[in-house]
């Protein structure tokens with residue numbers, strides 16, 4: 001099976017964030033993550049603004065489509081950052097410590113910051 005690559009960083013496409021680009025052609029391309037999508041969007045907005053004064057206020061939309069379940073997204077994030085957590089560790093820390101205002105480690109905080117939507121979905125808090 002052919003894996004699709006991110007237009008911006010050429011990494012495997014795990015999420016799908018569609019961004020409209022203006023160079024070389026007007027088309028939608030896919031990015032792996034919000035950071036890549038934002039980067040591409042910013043570059044293309046600059047191109048867009050250079051071309052036409054009238055569209056100065058126009059902004060490129062990022063269309064997000066998740067290809068993975070919340071659990072898979074959390075697992076990917078852990079692996080990508082080489083953390084040793086299990087998904088349950090993060091869920092427990094979020095529910096038992098973070099939400100109650102207790103101390104969580106710096107790396108746990110990074111996980112929570114990046115994965116809060118997924119965590120809440122798994123804990124059925126949304």
Ligand SMILES: [Zn+2]
Pocket residue numbers: 006007008009010011031032033036
């Ligand atoms: Zn990417």
